[in-house]
Amino acid sequence: xxxxxxxxxxxxxxxxxxxxxxxxxxxxxxxxxxxxxxxxxxxxxxxxxxxxxxxxxxxxxxxxxxxxxxxxxxxxxxxxxxxxxxxxxxxxxxxxxxxxxxxxxxxxxxxxxxxxxxxxxxxxxxxxxxxxxxxxxxxxxxxxxxxxxxxxx
Numbered sequence: 001x002x003x004x005x006x007x008x009x010x011x012x013x014x015x016x017x018x019x020x021x022x023x024x025x026x027x028x029x030x031x032x033x034x035x036x037x038x039x040x041x042x043x044x045x046x047x048x049x050x051x052x053x054x055x056x057x058x059x060x061x062x063x064x065x066x067x068x069x070x071x072x073x074x075x076x077x078x079x080x081x082x083x084x085x086x087x088x089x090x091x092x093x094x095x096x097x098x099x100x101x102x103x104x105x106x107x108x109x110x111x112x113x114x115x116x117x118x119x120x121x122x123x124x125x126x127x128x129x130x131x132x133x134x135x136x137x138x139x140x141x142x143x144x145x146x147x148x149x150x151x152x153x
Contacts, residue, residue: 002135002144003091003114004044004099005107006033006062007126009149011054019053026054029129029149030061036147037131038065045096046070050078050103058129059101068099078102084113107132114141 009026022030043066049059051074059072077086080103087100087110102110107126114134117123124132124146133145 001094002044002097002133003094004037004042004097004131004133005111005126006058006099006101006131007107007128008052008054008058008101008103009061010128021053022057026128027057027061030058032149033129033131033147034062034065037062043067043097044069044099045094047072047099047101048075048078048090049101050074050080051076052079052103055101055103059099062099062101066099069096078106080104080106082106084110088113111143115143116140 009022009030011020011026012023014020047059047063047068049055049072055078056074063072075090077090078100084106091098104126111123111132111134115123124130124143126132127148127150130146130148132143134141135144
């Protein structure tokens with residue numbers, strides 16, 4: 001099983017728009033990541049997002065480039081300050097590969113809960129628009145891919 005963790009693209013400031021949609025730069029960055037994922041022929045069962053506008057927009061842009069059998073769905077447990085347990089339950093109950101679009105610090109906490117790194121081990125950073133893929137192996141979860149809008153040429 002594979003899980004793709006995606007941080008939403010750069011959003012406008014709360015002062016500019018309290019709903020915090022993606023900025024023009026954030027939209028371009030996510031479109032770039034989405035094209036790359038599409039070129040990799042990425043297929044997932046479902047794309048889940050937190051329900052916040054910037055995450056929903058990110059999920060929909062990605063869904064336009066990859067195959068998601070069950071489409072895009074809002075779910076609880078992916079908000080910025082949520083603990084990882086609810087997302088871990090979602091992952092455990094999934095029957096196939098999934099993509100989760102969320103926020104910091106939640107995604108950092110979820111990634112650490114999955115791969116359980118040594119204290120001295122560093123993990124890839126969730127910059128805006130970053131996608132980190134993890135897969136379940138016989139020894140647990142491991143990172144197999146990390147990409148972001150500024151890592152792709």
